[in-house]
Amino acid sequence: MRLTRYLLPTLKENPAEAQIASHRLMLRAGLIRQEAAGIYAWLPLGLRVLKNIERIVREEMDRAGAVELLMPTLQLADLWRESGRYDAYGPEMLRIRDRHERELLYGPTNEEMITEIFRSYVGSWRSLPLNLYQVQWKFRDEQRPRFGVMRGREFLMKDAYSFDLDEAAARRSYQRMFVAYLRMFDRMGVKAIPMRAETGPIGGDLSHEFLVLAQTGESAVFCDRAVLDLPVPGADVDYGGDLTSLVEAWTAPYAATEDVHEVERFERDVPAERRLLARGIEVGQIFYFGTKYSVPMNAVVRHADGIERPIHGGCYGVGVSRLVGAIIEASHDDQGIVWPDGVAPFQVGLLHLKHGDGRVDAACESLYASLRAAGLSVLLDDTDERPGAKFARMDLIGLPWQVRVGPRGLDNGTVELKHRASGERREMAPDDAVAFLR
Numbered sequence: 001m002r003l004t005r006y007l008l009p010t011l012k013e014n015p016a017e018a019q020i021a022s023h024r025l026m027l028r029a030g031l032i033r034q035e036a037a038g039i040y041a042w043l044p045l046g047l048r049v050l051k052n053i054e055r056i057v058r059e060e061m062d063r064a065g066a067v068e069l070l071m072p073t074l075q076l077a078d079l080w081r082e083s084g085r086y087d088a089y090g091p092e093m094l095r096i097r098d099r100h101e102r103e104l105l106y107g108p109t110n111e112e113m114i115t116e117i118f119r120s121y122v123g124s125w126r127s128l129p130l131n132l133y134q135v136q137w138k139f140r141d142e143q144r145p146r147f148g149v150m151r152g153r154e155f156l157m158k159d160a161y162s163f164d165l166d167e168a169a170a171r172r173s174y175q176r177m178f179v180a181y182l183r184m185f186d187r188m189g190v191k192a193i194p195m196r197a198e199t200g201p202i203g204g205d206l207s208h209e210f211l212v213l214a215q216t217g218e219s220a221v222f223c224d225r226a227v228l229d230l231p232v233p234g235a236d237v238d239y240g241g242d243l244t245s246l247v248e249a250w251t252a253p254y255a256a257t258e259d260v261h262e263v264e265r266f267e268r269d270v271p272a273e274r275r276l277l278a279r280g281i282e283v284g285q286i287f288y289f290g291t292k293y294s295v296p297m298n299a300v301v302r303h304a305d306g307i308e309r310p311i312h313g314g315c316y317g318v319g320v321s322r323l324v325g326a327i328i329e330a331s332h333d334d335q336g337i338v339w340p341d342g343v344a345p346f347q348v349g350l351l352h353l354k355h356g357d358g359r360v361d362a363a364c365e366s367l368y369a370s371l372r373a374a375g376l377s378v379l380l381d382d383t384d385e386r387p388g389a390k391f392a393r394m395d396l397i398g399l400p401w402q403v404r405v406g407p408r409g410l411d412n413g414t415v416e417l418k419h420r421a422s423g424e425r426r427e428m429a430p431d432d433a434v435a436f437l438r
């Protein structure tokens with residue numbers, strides 16, 4: 001991508017409305033634009049990050065055996081009356097009437113609709129286990145939308161729903177999602193710690209929240225530092241096998257959100273030097289809720305013995321748009337964002353440092369072509385601005401690597417490579433730069 005043909009509205013000044021680093025940086029780096037309180041347009045650079053997060057989520061969900069579908073954002077109120085949640089949900093639900101005076105709502109979550117789909121098509125034990133997921137916009141009329149996309153009103157969520165014959169099988173489905181979550185957050189370059197959590201309005205008796213530690217997080221959390229060093233399972237993890245010991249290793253160290261925190265157990269089980277009292281950003285939550293929806297909505301399957309019984313369900317959310325903010329909150333410095341490789345909007349920023357210099361033009365064009373041929377995504381700064389402004393903008397938008405091309409380096413046959421995260425810089429021949437980055 002050439003910057004002169006792109007839309008990257010970066011800001012030099014800190015926007016007054018932003019209270020935390022990630023919100024400030026998302027506005028300054030031209031990732032989002034607020035259209036109404038808690039409602040954002042995703043500008044081109046921000047959308048690339050959002051898509052990268054979505055891609056990782058999909059790859060890990062698919063690997064764990066989940067199947068993607070897509071449900072509408074609008075739902076009929078009557079569906080929610082079946083489960084009894086239409087009245088219970090309260091003012092967070094955006095309620096809408098169409099021209100025929102039919103009552104609709106903009107979905108804050110989809111347990112009812114997925115249960116309706118499931119019961120329409122699945123009737124036999126042979127079809128289970130089944131895990132269906134989507135990546136879709138949600139609306140919750142939050143009382144205090146704030147911190148940019150972290151607490152938006154319209155936000156992108158991955159929501160998955162598992163269907164099993166009995167509680168034991170449902171717990172295995174829960175474990176598969178637990179492991180898939182460990183993997184997806186790790187691939188996004190953030191540490192998201194699974195913590196025991198309250199189940200809230202979704203209901204049920206088993207739940208973990210995944211939290212990214214950050215001072216600006218909205219939840220107080222308590223954990224054993226041992227959980228920070230546990231190894232994340234590799235891509236070869238066997239989702240068909242027994243994941244109990246893996247999940248137990250991750251749930252053995254104390255880790256709880258404030259709602260379920262037990263001070264005495266914390267102080268008894270965790271040595272003082274390992275006690276971590278911190279704040280966290282909830283980037284995902286998983287629930288086992290049993291027959292909470294299948295009983296009122298009559299989602300039953302015939303078991304091998306011929307008897308129909310309600311299915312045991314679980315649901316599994318990831319805050320896809322919130323993650324963009326959470327990742328920045330965990331990965332930035334005074335100059336700007338420092339994108340982890342897995343989610344960076346472009347892998348390489350190519351800087352043309354002398355407008356109107358034919359040799360620099362030629363070297364940039366050649367590098368632009370060969371870096372892309374090597375499979376890298378490249379943003380070429382071909383504007384006529386001064387080098388200082390270009391350096392500052394590249395640091396602000398946080399691409400993992402910069403390749404700086406100027407006449408002085410070319411005199412020596414070199415370009416300069418800069419690694420954004422470490423700040424390390426080195427000179428090398430253009431071909432070596434391509435070989436190094438590929």
Ligand code: ATP
Pocket residue numbers: 109140142149150151152153154155156157282283284285317318319320321322
């Ligand atoms: P919170 O406690 O932050 O209000 P929640 O517990 O109500 O979140 P869930 O119902 O568990 O949210 O939804 C799944 C995920 O969706 C959450 O873990 C979070 O990452 C994300 N999410 C929830 N509400 C918002 C929001 N208003 N803006 C952005 N992401 C959100």
Ligand code: MG
Pocket residue numbers: none
């Ligand atoms: Mg909420």
Ligand code: MG
Pocket residue numbers: 282
């Ligand atoms: Mg919550």
Ligand code: MG
Pocket residue numbers: 209282284285
């Ligand atoms: Mg939650």
